[in-house]
Amino acid sequence: MARLVVLGGGVAGHTAATFAADWLGKDHEVVVVTPNSKWNWIPSNIWVGVGEMSKEEVTFDLAPVYEKAGITYKQAKAVSINPEGSAKKAKPFVTIEYTGQGKAGHSDEIEYDYLINATGPKLNFGATPGLGEGSNLGQHTVSVCTADHAEHASHELTKIMDKMRKGQRQKILIGTGHGMCTCQGAAFEYIFNVEHEIRKAGLRDMADIQWISNESFMGDFGMGGLHMNVGGYVVSSRIFTESLFAERGVSYITGAHVNKVEKGKVHYELLDGSMGEESFDFSMLIPPFAGVGLKAYNKAGDDITDTVFAPNGFMKVDADYSPKAYEDWKASDWPRTYQNPTYKNMFAAGIAFAPPHIISKPAKSVNGTVINPTPPRTGMPSGIIGKAVAHSICDLIKKGPDAHLHEASMAEMGAACVASAGKGWLDGQAAAMTVYPVVPDYDKYPGTGRDTDYTFGEIGLAGHWIKHILHYLFIYKAKLKPFWKVIPE
Amino acid sequence: MIKNLLKYPDPTVRLISANVRFFNDELHQWINDMIDTMKANDLHALSAIMIGIQYNIIVIKEADNYTPYINGRLIKHADVCTQTERSTYYEGISVDVDRYNQVTVIYEDEKGEAHHCDLEGDDARIFQQQLDYCYGSTFVDRVDRETKQRINDYLSGGLVKDARGGSCPIVFYRDYFKRGAKYGMGLILLSFIAPFFVASDMREWITKMDIGLLIAVVVLMIGYFFYALYESRQYKQCTSCQMGNIIGTLLILSGQWLVVGSGVYFWIAS
Numbered sequence: 001m002a003r004l005v006v007l008g009g010g011v012a013g014h015t016a017a018t019f020a021a022d023w024l025g026k027d028h029e030v031v032v033v034t035p036n037s038k039w040n041w042i043p044s045n046i047w048v049g050v051g052e053m054s055k056e057e058v059t060f061d062l063a064p065v066y067e068k069a070g071i072t073y074k075q076a077k078a079v080s081i082n083p084e085g086s087a088k089k090a091k092p093f094v095t096i097e098y099t100g101q102g103k104a105g106h107s108d109e110i111e112y113d114y115l116i117n118a119t120g121p122k123l124n125f126g127a128t129p130g131l132g133e134g135s136n137l138g139q140h141t142v143s144v145c146t147a148d149h150a151e152h153a154s155h156e157l158t159k160i161m162d163k164m165r166k167g168q169r170q171k172i173l174i175g176t177g178h179g180m181c182t183c184q185g186a187a188f189e190y191i192f193n194v195e196h197e198i199r200k201a202g203l204r205d206m207a208d209i210q211w212i213s214n215e216s217f218m219g220d221f222g223m224g225g226l227h228m229n230v231g232g233y234v235v236s237s238r239i240f241t242e243s244l245f246a247e248r249g250v251s252y253i254t255g256a257h258v259n260k261v262e263k264g265k266v267h268y269e270l271l272d273g274s275m276g277e278e279s280f281d282f283s284m285l286i287p288p289f290a291g292v293g294l295k296a297y298n299k300a301g302d303d304i305t306d307t308v309f310a311p312n313g314f315m316k317v318d319a320d321y322s323p324k325a326y327e328d329w330k331a332s333d334w335p336r337t338y339q340n341p342t343y344k345n346m347f348a349a350g351i352a353f354a355p356p357h358i359i360s361k362p363a364k365s366v367n368g369t370v371i372n373p374t375p376p377r378t379g380m381p382s383g384i385i386g387k388a389v390a391h392s393i394c395d396l397i398k399k400g401p402d403a404h405l406h407e408a409s410m411a412e413m414g415a416a417c418v419a420s421a422g423k424g425w426l427d428g429q430a431a432a433m434t435v436y437p438v439v440p441d442y443d444k445y446p447g448t449g450r451d452t453d454y455t456f457g458e459i460g461l462a463g464h465w466i467k468h469i470l471h472y473l474f475i476y477k478a479k480l481k482p483f484w485k486v487i488p489e
Numbered sequence: 490m491i492k493n494l495l496k497y498p499d500p501t502v503r504l505i506s507a508n509v510r511f512f513n514d515e516l517h518q519w520i521n522d523m524i525d526t527m528k529a530n531d532l533h534a535l536s537a538i539m540i541g542i543q544y545n546i547i548v549i550k551e552a553d554n555y556t557p558y559i560n561g562r563l564i565k566h567a568d569v570c571t572q573t574e575r576s577t578y579y580e581g582i583s584v585d586v587d588r589y590n591q592v593t594v595i596y597e598d599e600k601g602e603a604h605h606c607d608l609e610g611d612d613a614r615i616f617q618q619q620l621d622y623c624y625g626s627t628f629v630d631r632v633d634r635e636t637k638q639r640i641n642d643y644l645s646g647g648l649v650k651d652a653r654g655g656s657c658p659i660v661f662y663r664d665y666f667k668r669g670a671k672y673g674m675g676l677i678l679l680s681f682i683a684p685f686f687v688a689s690d691m692r693e694w695i696t697k698m699d700i701g702l703l704i705a706v707v708v709l710m711i712g713y714f715f716y717a718l719y720e721s722r723q724y725k726q727c728t729s730c731q732m733g734n735i736i737g738t739l740l741i742l743s744g745q746w747l748v749v750g751s752g753v754y755f756w757i758a759s
Contacts, residue, residue: 216562216595227505227625234651236505236624243630255564255595271564271595272605327510361508361560363595366605447507447543452652 002028002397005094005112007078007294009034009062010042011379012350012386013118014478015489020390021069022485028397031110032066035077035099039065039478040147043379044471046189048150049284050157050197052423055147058471065479075100076108078119080295081308083343087299092345114393117315117348118386121289124178130261131177131287140261141177141283144190153284157194160282164198164206170281173266175212177285179257179371182222184213185378187286188241189420192429194284195248196422204249211245211252212278212285214371216271216363218242218254222373224360226435226450228457237433237457244421244459253278255363257371258285273366289351289374291315307342314354316340317347321354326362331411331441331449333357338389339405345396347389350382359439379474380415381438383489384408411439418467421459428464433457490522491529492540497579497644503652505625506538506545509559512601516546516559520599523548524555532577534615536622539577547596547619549612558596561620564605565593572614574628582643584636586628588614625652663720663735666713670742673706677749681756692757699753703746710742 004024006017009032021030038059047053066073076096083092091111098106123145125132132138142153160170174191176184191211198207219225219237228240245252255271266285267277291313298304310316319335333356340346348354355375363372388408395403414436421429434457440449477487495502509516519542527535527548537546547558568590575583592613595605608616621627629637629648641648677699684692714735721731 216564224508225505229651233630233648234503235626235630238624239621239626239630253565255562270593271562272593274565274593364603366603442510448505449507452505 002113003031003111004028004114004116004393004397005031005033005110006116006118007033007094008118008120008350008352009036009039010118010120010350010382012120012352012382013116014039015383015386016116016118016349016390017066017071018069018478018480019387019485020394021071023390023394024397026070029072030070031072031074031112032062033074033076033078033094033096033110034062035075036062037075037100038062038147041471041475041478042145043467045144045147045150046186046193046420047423048147049142049144049153049190050193050423051154052193052197055151058150058475059147060475060479069480074098074108074110076103078292078294079107080297081115081117081346082297082299083115083304083308083340083346084299086297086301092343113345114396115346116386116389116393117294117346117352118350119292119294119352121351122292122313123287124290125287127180127288127290128178128258128261128285131258131285137287138261140263141285143287144186144284145183145287156282157197161198161201161203163281164203167206170207171279172207172209173212173278173280173283173285174209175253175256175258175285176214176373177258177261178288179214179259179269179369180374181214181286181288182374182376183286183289184215184221184373185376185417185419187211187213187284188221190284191250192244192248192421193423195250196424196427196429200424200427209248209250210278210280211250212256212258212266212268213252213254214256215373216255216361216371218245218252220360220373222358222360222376223435223438224440224448226433226457227452228431228433228459230459240431240457240459255371257365257369259369261285269365269367269369269371271363271365271371291352291354308340308346310354312354315346315348315352316342317353319354319356321356324357329357329442331409331437331439331443334409334411334439336407336409337392337405338385338408339392344401347393349386349389351377353385375439377410378415378417380417380489381408381410381413384413385410387489409439411437411441413438418463418470420464420467423464423468425465425468426461428461428468429459430463430467431457431459432463432466491525492522494526494530494577495539495541496577498646498649499578500649500652501538501541501543502578502622502627503625503649504538504543506536506543506623509544509546509597512559512597512599516544517599519544519546520548520557523557527555530577534619536619538622538625545623547616547623549615549619557599558594558616559598559601561594561596561616561623563589563592563617563620564595565591567591574614574618576618576627578622578627579629579640579644582640584628584632584640586631588617588631590614592616661717661720661724663713663717666709666716667738667742670706670709670713670746673702673709674745674749677702677753681752684757696753696758699757703750703753706742706746710739710746713742714739 044058076098093111126134143149219241225237256268260267296308317335317338320333388406391406442449477484566589717735
């Protein structure tokens with residue numbers, strides 16, 4: 001009997017664990033270690049953040065789902081990995097610290113035959129002074145990264161809307177809180193949902209809304225941009241986004257690294273090296289991501305974190321990590337199997353794997369500050385990677401160590417994303433976008449590196465309906481309701 | 490070498506230019522071609538896509554110098570103002586366009602060195618216009634719907650909508666299959682009132698007709714699927730989720746077919 005331990009219960013971890021449990025059956029054990037008691041459909045946090053959905057609607061308890069699936073569930077956070085075991089233990093193990101199940105604070109060691117690291121990111125608020133401490137959100141801004149954060153954001157938004165009703169003009173600032181953030185899409189969705197709610201409340205003339213982002217041009221989205229179909233005309237996401245911002249009366253700052261947040265004010269540096277500041281009454285700034293800070297030790301107890309993890313804390317996998325200039329980037333630099341090169345029974349999925357380089361064009365300010373989006377890894381690639389990794393491990397367990405590993409390179413994978421620009425069955429709007437491949441392949445598609453036939457977006461009411469249907473569909477799938485396996489990632 | 494300038498209705502204008510990654514002889518050759526073309530046509534600014542090179546390169550004539558701006562981006566902007574603009578692409582058209590009067594630009598030179606500069610007035614406007622060409626757009630994407638419609642009506646072949654030259658058809662032929670299937674099912678529904686009027690010997694004939702129609706509807710649905718697949722490949726650019734539409738339409742038709750089918754079975758044939 002083999003034991004697979006999955007660290008993390010987000011999109012990648014949950015997909016990997018549930019498929020592995022289904023494929024492996026009762027002969028083998030699947031253990032999930034996640035500090036959260038609830039599963040969260042993160043894309044819908046945007047709607048929690050504007051009070052259009054409750055926290056309960058975007059989360060559900062994990063314990064009954066894992067019980068039904070025959071998965072051993074440990075509500076704990078992973079602290080360290082001993083991929084060679086230790087002086088006392090022959091088998092590799094992970095050290096965990098419980099956060100619930102009546103054992104909060106207690107440590108435990110869980111042996112494994114195979115390990116999937118799908119811990120997702122640490123929300124690194126601490127990277128920007130004033131944005132927060134470590135992974136904790138500070139007091140000056142709000143966030144929509146977790147359901148709790150989103151609920152808090154919604155309360156704060158209600159407060160400033162009350163002030164607007166009393167005739168006080170309010171300044172809203174939404175975007176990225178650091179020069180190396182990803183997830184511009186979430187901030188993009190939030191700014192337009194906030195604008196939509198304020199307009200619906202008849203308060204639009206009382207609000208100044210501003211966007212601040214580390215993208216070098218509007219509509220980069222951390223992917224170097226894409227093509228959009230707007231009213232039958234094909235335009236770049238830059239023209240589309242600039243038009244959308246102009247239409248909704250939202251001003252914007254691009255190429256910005258927010259370097260300090262104070263009460264009611266952010267300080268930033270731009271790509272031309274100039275410094276600026278912007279005041280706000282309400283601000284949602286996305287934090288940069290880092291690895292969750294797992295440590296690794298060898299058999300002798302020496303720290304081998306540098307061998308297993310990249311400097312940003314994400315796990316090293318079968319990617320080409322040698323430093324390369326922009327012109328030398330290749331699609332083949334990106335991982336295919338997500339297997340750790342040193343310890344072959346360890347895999348990483350979703351945001352937890354270390355990407356070899358970014359996707360957008362790299363950029364530095366004249367002062368040397370890096371200001372460019374880091375690679376986004378949205379739900380769809382995370383789910384696909386989680387499933388591929390689960391498939392590989394099931395084959396390794398069932399067919400032996402020579403089994404062929406399943407591949408899911410982001411340079412050969414398309415991704416679809418629906419970005420909400422306002423919620424409402426009749427007046428809602430969302431931009432549906434598809435990108436192929438996620439990572440540009442400059443050899444296969446000279447120039448932009450993308451197949452323009454499949455790199456496409458459209459905005460409209462139908463997009464909103466799709467987004468709303470996806471909310472129910474993916475929560476249904478994650479709850480392992482009948483036919484969950486036929487719903488794609 | 491002097492190159493031909495892109496003119497309406499060449500669809501290349503809708504291509505989105507890639508970032509320049511290699512600062513090599515080929516790039517220098519492109520820049521020289523751009524300068525030659527500018528001199529020959531007495532132009533003050535030119536973006537590479539206007540001579541068919543799909544890379545983010547803009548050359549601007551400053552006094553007697555021709556300066557290349559590579560991988561340009563607008564970082565700061567202020568002071569929107571409206572001015573009449575012309576384009577070498579849509580000849581004979583001039584429209585009022587809102588642009589920033591002050592911009593800060595970051596770019597690379599022909600050696601790949603990063604620079605930034607502040608542009609004002611006409612220089613700022615020209616740069617924004619050229620940068621839009623690099624992003625597959627002309628001024629028509631910067632004007633309101635009515636103006637866009639007026640330009641569309643003025644041009645013999647209408648505005649250029651996408652890089653492939655073909656725009657999306659108003660009617661997809663697949664819809665004829667769908668309509669046929671719907672008419673078939675409509676006829677079956679009509680036959681449901683027949684038992685109230687006709688003699689019982691006619692019932693048998695109506696049953697046969699309904700079964701025939703049910704089979705025809707299935708054939709039309711299969712035809713719809715395959716033709717729609719063919720059409721979606723032909724018009725990839727028209728909508729981002731055609732497969733979803735096709736499956737959705739088939740599911741709805743199948744549901745309707747099951748309803749009328751059970752009507753025939755339980756009401757007409759019984």
